[in-house]
Amino acid sequence: MSKKSTKKATFKSETGFIVFLVISAIIAIVHFHGKGGDNIRSDGLTYYMYFQRIFLDKKLAGTGMISYPCGATLLETPFLLLTCLISKILGLETEHGLARQFHGAVSFAAFFYWALGISFIYRLLRKRYKQSVSLLSCIALTLGTMLPEYVLDMSSFSHAYGFFACAAFFCYIDRYDENRGGKYVILQDALLGLLLGLCFIVRNTNVAIGAAYLFYKVTDIKSFGLRLKKILGLRLIPQLIAFAIPVGMQFVLWRIMNGAWIIYSYGSQGFPYALKPQVLRVLFSDAKGLFIFCPILLVAVISMIAFRKDNPEYRVSQWVIFAAVTYFVSAWWCWWLGTAYGERMHCDILCVFALPLAAFFDNSARAWQESERKDNAAYVRGAVVAAYVICVVFIALNLIFYNGCLEWKISPNFATWYQMKNYIAEILGVK
Numbered sequence: 001m002s003k004k005s006t007k008k009a010t011f012k013s014e015t016g017f018i019v020f021l022v023i024s025a026i027i028a029i030v031h032f033h034g035k036g037g038d039n040i041r042s043d044g045l046t047y048y049m050y051f052q053r054i055f056l057d058k059k060l061a062g063t064g065m066i067s068y069p070c071g072a073t074l075l076e077t078p079f080l081l082l083t084c085l086i087s088k089i090l091g092l093e094t095e096h097g098l099a100r101q102f103h104g105a106v107s108f109a110a111f112f113y114w115a116l117g118i119s120f121i122y123r124l125l126r127k128r129y130k131q132s133v134s135l136l137s138c139i140a141l142t143l144g145t146m147l148p149e150y151v152l153d154m155s156s157f158s159h160a161y162g163f164f165a166c167a168a169f170f171c172y173i174d175r176y177d178e179n180r181g182g183k184y185v186i187l188q189d190a191l192l193g194l195l196l197g198l199c200f201i202v203r204n205t206n207v208a209i210g211a212a213y214l215f216y217k218v219t220d221i222k223s224f225g226l227r228l229k230k231i232l233g234l235r236l237i238p239q240l241i242a243f244a245i246p247v248g249m250q251f252v253l254w255r256i257m258n259g260a261w262i263i264y265s266y267g268s269q270g271f272p273y274a275l276k277p278q279v280l281r282v283l284f285s286d287a288k289g290l291f292i293f294c295p296i297l298l299v300a301v302i303s304m305i306a307f308r309k310d311n312p313e314y315r316v317s318q319w320v321i322f323a324a325v326t327y328f329v330s331a332w333w334c335w336w337l338g339t340a341y342g343e344r345m346h347c348d349i350l351c352v353f354a355l356p357l358a359a360f361f362d363n364s365a366r367a368w369q370e371s372e373r374k375d376n377a378a379y380v381r382g383a384v385v386a387a388y389v390i391c392v393v394f395i396a397l398n399l400i401f402y403n404g405c406l407e408w409k410i411s412p413n414f415a416t417w418y419q420m421k422n423y424i425a426e427i428l429g430v431k
Contacts, residue, residue, distance in 0.1 A: 016135045017122055021115055024142070028111045031152045032104060035406065039103045039110075042339070044156025047072045048097070048106075050253070051080055056097050065258045067265045070250055071165070071202030072158040079109040110155035113164035118142060120171040121354045127174065128311065129358045133365065137358040141350055144296030144395040149341035149402055157340070162202045162348030166209045169195040170351040173213050174313070189235050193242030199348075201246045206348050208324035215317040269333055277330030282343055286417045288335075290326075293342040293401050293415075295394040300353035303360040310359040314352075321352050339413040341405050364388065400427055 032039075040048050046066060050073040053060050080097070083105040087094050092101060118138050125134035142148070150159035169192075176192055192213065199206040214231070218224045251261045283290050291298040304318055329335055329345050337344055364384050371380035404410035404423040411419060 014126075014131065016131060017119075017138070020135065020139060021119075024115070025111065028107070028152060032107050035153070037100055037103055039106045039153070039155040040098060041156065042154070043068065044106075044154060047158060048076075048156055050074075051077060052097050053257075055081065055084065056094070060253070060256050062259075063257050065254070065263065065265055067267070068158070069201045069204060069265075070253055071198060071200075071246070072156075072161045074198075074201070074246075074249075075113060075161045075164070076106055076109045076156075079105045079112070107152070107155045110151045110160035114142075114147065114151045114160050117160075117164035117167035117351070120167045121351050124171040124174060125354060125358050128355070129362050133358050133361045136361050137354055140296050140357055140361075140391065140395060141354055144391075144398050145294045145350055146342040146344055146347050146398075146402075147350065148399070149405075150344065150347055153406065154340060157344070158203050159344055159347040162199070162206050163350055165195065165199040165202050166206055166348050167351040169199055169209050170212050173216055177216060185235070186238050189238040190242040193239035194245060196239075197243040197246035200243075201250050203345070203348055205325060205328045205345060208321050208328070209349060209352075211320040211324065212314065212317040212352075215320060217313045218316045219312055271331040272333050273335065274331040277327055278335045279326060279330045282326060282330045282335055286420065287414045288337065288343050290343040290346055292420075294346075294398050296357070296391060296398065297346070297353055299360055299391060299394065300356040303356035307356070307359040307363055310363075311355045314355055318352050318356065321349055325349055336414065341402060341412055360387075397424075400424060 047068050047070075049066050050070050053063055055077075057063075080102065083101050084094065084097075086092075087099070087101060093099050094102070118141070121141070122134055122138050125137055129137075146159075147163065150157050150163075172192065172195060176188055179188060196207065196210050196213075199209050214227070215224070216227065218227050254263050254265070255261050281287065281289070284292060286292060291301075301322070304315075308315060325345055325348075329337070329343060364387055367380055368384045371377040371384075374380065400423065401410055401415075401420065404420070405412040405415075409419065409423050409426070
């Protein structure tokens with residue numbers, strides 16, 4: 001088969017995923033023209049200040065500290081500069097970068113990076129699972145989590161960009177390990193370091209995704225020792241240099257704005273719960289519980305236990321990354337992370353849950369097929385149907401809670417069981 005024929009066959013086989021992206025794009029456009037149009041606000045406006053100072057004010061020196069890192073703005077900038085150019089050609093008002101077209105640019109940027117990130121994840125899944133399982137996992141990961149909020153509504157927050165950066169790094173490790181060596185070895189190493197550096201400057205805690213490289217194919221102490229020997233060599237040099245490029249960019253910006261190379265930009269905000277992390281609140285509270293607002297992720301975590309033999313390359317790193325980010329949130333003074341939907345810091349590392357979700361759907365499908373040869377086929381198939389119904393309910397709950405927070409019928413700051421129960425009853429038409 002020729003390369004051209006292979007490409008056509010590949011395109012045809014992935015039609016389902018392409019349709020998913022197209023439908024998502026239509027929803028994003030409709031949402032922006034309906035409920036959207038005010039995407040640059042709250043914390044997102046603070047991130048946006050980098051663009052305003054550098055490209056609109058054209059003055060950065062001595063302007064004072066911006067609390068948040070510059071990675072999200074860096075990824076938005078190509079779209080914003082294009083918007084500036086179009087605004088100038090058409091004679092549109094810019095309103096210091098806050099006119100409607102800039103909100104649209106940020107919204108488009110968030111969707112673009114979500115689409116890239118979910119495409120990387122889909123490609124990783126397709127190397128291990130069939131099309132239907134991979135597609136179903138991507139749909140569940142999108143609709144069953146906080147992603148719609150940070151792609152459609154709070155597009156100027158860092159999370160859609162963090163999702164992309166972490167997914168790019170996480171999914172690249174497989175390819176990096178397969179192609180380790182050759183004449184482009186330095187470029188491969190540089191890209192690895194550059195992607196991790198990008199994760200770090202989008203949101204500093206995203207550096208935890210680096211565990212995916214450190215623990216790749218690690219299954220026990222012996223394999224960890226071999227892994228360390230493999231990665232602690234000369235190839236570490238270009239990785240560190242490339243990592244330092246985006247991180248150094250942040251240091252330079254701090255130096256210009258505030259006169260110091262390295263600063264703790266969050267001031268008095270810190271980790272008072274470091275020794276008493278609020279883990280149960282972060283995962284199960286009505287205020288912001290990760291598994292309450294995004295219960296499909298609980299299916300992923302259970303799958304990490306039940307199907308631990310699947311995807312052994314990422315078995316250890318999945319737990320390390322999830323535990324690290326959960327601890328960061330749980331130790332932070334504002335563990336509920338303000339007025340926003342769900343435990344949003346986990347949004348950046350959603351790629352970690354993709355493989356366990358795919359393992360769940362794949363094993364469920366296999367159990368259904370294999371039940372034909374068993375006497376208890378009815379019970380097995382009933383269990384599979386029940387599991388899928390639960391997943392549908394979990395995804396629906398996330399979308400209901402998301403819409404409830406948009407309407408402020410459920411508080412996006414501190415939700416209560418009472419609010420959630422009443423809103424579900426309202427949706428179902430139950431008094």
